[in-house]
Amino acid sequence: MNVLGIETSCDETSAAVVAGDAAAARVASCVILSQDVHRVYRGVVPELASRAHLTALAPVVDRALGDAGVALEDLDLIAVTEGPGLIGALLVGVSYAKGLALGTGRPLVGVHHLEAHLFGTALDDPAAVPPFVGLIVSGGHSLLLDVPAWGSYRLLGETRDDAVGEAFDKVGTLLGLGYPGGPVVERAAREGDPARFRFPRPMLHAHQRPGDSDYFDLSMSGLKTAVIHAVRASKDPAADTVHLARGFQDAVIEVLVTKTVRAVEACGRPRVVLGGGVACNRALREAMAAALREHGATLHAPSPRLSTDNAAMIARAGLFHASEAGRTLDAAARLPFPGLVRA
Ligand code: KG4
Ligand code: ZN
DSSP, rough: EEEEEEOOSSSEEEEEEEEEEEGOOOOEEEEEEEEEGGGTTTOHHHHHHHHHEEEEHHHHHHHHHHHHTOOGGGGOEEEEEESSSSSHHHHHHHHHHHHHHHHOOOEEEEHHHHHHHHHHHHOOOOOOOSSSEOOOOOOOOSEEEEOOOOOOOEEEEEEESSSSHHHHHHHHHHHTTOOOOOOHHHHHHTTSSSOOOOOOTTOOOTTOOOOOOTTBBBOOOOHHHHHHHHHOOOHHHHHHHHHHHHHHHHHHHHHHHHHHHHHHHHOSEEEEEEGGGGGGOOOHHHHHHHHHHHTTEEEOOOHHEEEEEEEEHHHHHHHHHHSTOOOOOOGGGGSSSEEEEEE
């Protein structure tokens, strides 16, 4: 099987070819064009994203096919991100994919972006297969899932307000470090003193028990407000920047690690699969791996390239769904995605 994946849900225009069967799929090519225009506005501007996808998508697809040495007629399947995402941006990818499917006569499968993040890690690490606990932390979403098998997802917890990546982005802007905030906050935090600022650990309390509604859920907005207050109260915000970044990042990591360990214990899973842009954070990976080791579980995290938005994970998820008889493009547009139930 040669699967062409197309991803245009936010500010990355990406196309990839994944080859092989579902059990042994490999990335034959993956082209990711990160739209730079949004830096100026310190956030993604939807209309600009749509327009940039429109001009970039055709050459990005051509390049992905060329890199893989695959012609259009060698394709067996086309997979496209159907949602969630910016509606105009999604429309560009879906329309392009529909046209390509019609022109080539190849089947088209719609993929849910968040389900695809779970599949992405397996492209780097063949051991990242169910059963596992999945933690998807990106700019738009934060989900903690129990995944007993591909196609079957139990939502354990999610953020009640900001996504984790969004909190990094807002703190990055607040501290004057730039956008996107994740990489710059992480870099600054390395220089920071962990004892200078201790921020609250939102939705984390020793008295919480399984079954409590906040046992797995996350919240970031109060932490963000605490950072704002600390910046205002600082006598020397410039000198405090690295310490504030460290205090913020430590709080986020402690919450994510504790909630993930809770999920591993509650579900009895031997491994954790991390996905989404925040999975790039090395301090998070190290703290998570160490905590899981103590609980007899292993961490499986994708390379930075496959952590952030990319079409290889879309193609891989499409490969899985290709075997489902009767799946239509609209099946993936439902939210929550097919197979997902609230635990
Ligand atoms: O998955 P992704 O590429 O796009 C979405 O689907 O949102 O995630 C982007 C997010 C941004 O908020 C960015 O700040 C964050 O991932 N991010 C990081 C790091 N690298 C990217 N957050 C923390 N630490 C990082 N090193
Ligand atoms: Zn994403």
